[in-house]
Amino acid sequence: MTRLLYFLAIITIIGSSFISCKDDDDDTTATKGDATIFFDHKWGATLEDFTLNSKLNHPMLNQEMTFTTFKYYVSNIKLKSEDGGEWWTQPESYFLIDATSDAASTISLKDVPAGHYTEIEILYGVDSLRNVSGAQTGVLAPDLGMFWSWNSGYIMVKAEGTSPSSSTGSFAFHLGGFKGPNATLLKKTYVFNQHLEIDGVSTPKVTFVDNPARLWHGAQGLDIISNQMAPGELAKSMSGNFYNNITFKEITK
């Protein structure tokens, strides 16, 4: 009898723990799938491959540049479904694109509801809320060299390197700012030329092309300005010129 009572007590405790701790794991049929987004870095009008630590000539400025760092934030990715319903919004959608490698330039969309998608919305930069929300984690952690200590906010685009045109021999552009007229945030929507098909089987790859040379479309050469480390008009125009030129290329399986 006692044995039975203890047994029941244990069963009850274990049982109740399943109820209280249970995560809601929805149906496990293939209703979700993954995709990747790749940002392919190209340089100048000829669209040669952009790589760090190699000499590049800026065609408009006719100045030689060797990048040691090229990073930028991408956030708040949304997908528009073919049926025209609500956009799918990726939760915790923050990515730091880093030109060190293709892998670091690829972001992953996990658990996208299965279906056909026709458009994508991307916010270039980190939304203003996360700029005012204290210590963050992951790619938003303040120890990645992408957060200003003296003027709280993210460095949305970071380009550093060396150049014989610069009087110091180097250049550093830390472009950011999330407030008012100098906010360096840009939301862009791209219409796909074919459907992005999420089926839970294949992982389609959406390729975009960016062009760091575009930072200087409108900006003065490195002989005049080789440093920008604060929000302001220049940060806005340089980042804007860069973002505006990022183009959708293709969807591949």
Next chain:
Amino acid sequence: MFHSYYSKWKYIKRTMLFVGVMMVLLLSSCQSDDNETVILELPSHFPAPVYDFSNNPITSEGFELGKKLFYDPILSKDSTISCRSCHAQVHGFADHNVAFSTGFGGRLGSRNSPPTVNLIWNTSFMWDGGVNHLEVMPIGPITDPNEMAETLTGIIAKLQNHRKYPSLFSNAFGSKEITSQKLLYAIAQFQGSIISANSRYDDMIQGKVLFTDDEAAGHNVFKENCAACHVPPLFTDFSFKSNGTVPKKMEEGRERITLDPLDYGKFKVPTLRNIELTYPYMHDGRYFTLVQVLDHYQDCHTNEMEVDPILSRGITLTALERKQLLTFLKTLTDAPLLRNNKFSEP
């Protein structure tokens, strides 16, 4: 008989032990850590704080870790400077009565170290308000080459290899892995708990004591001449104003953050809590006595910059009013806070 009784008792004991262990396991499985949340007692005569502890609940382990970090020079590049170096409890958590603080390699800062009390009511941090959140505030002094000259990654590496810190972080946050967020959360738990609300002024406001005639008269002088910006009970309205202290060196003040030329030379209105102990005064510590400050406000007009309209006619006080005002300002000294062991070097 005896034998069967004994074995039955042993069986019950074993079963109870098993049930007990199961319950502990189950309880611990349902929560990330089993720390007791410490409720921060907020003064009843203060407004609701700005900083929200709901993302970073104070626990005694987190608070103690934050305190240890606050007092540990490991946060600086060469382990010579701790937060305490420039924010000493005996000085109301301001520096030791110097205009500029000494940092890494003997380098001097460029602004006077502010008292770090009542931070959870601050809408911004630093003299120019450049920092927008309590949690990221310490990154400024930690990384400034004239202050601690360290990096967050450098600190994380040192703490991770430290004999004690990994287990202290584990106790506070449930894992030995140290991240910048946990580091900053812990410091925020400690710094955010430092509340100055037990001065003689606070006792008077709460009806616990009566002001002397001089203090009461000084209180009236204060209300008429100072309280528009130094708004009680925090004794600041957190706005940025130019009070005619023309910057002596390359120093744009608030303009550096807003890029608005109209903000040139503006600095945050500082709290007056513990003002008796936090000298020297102003953004650059140019005045060592409150008498000098009152002299300044008598006529703060200058041709070199715009002065806030509220000060356009200066603050002219009689000798008696000055004496009374100074007496009142001393009622803002929070003696219980200055000697509270809870915040002292461990």
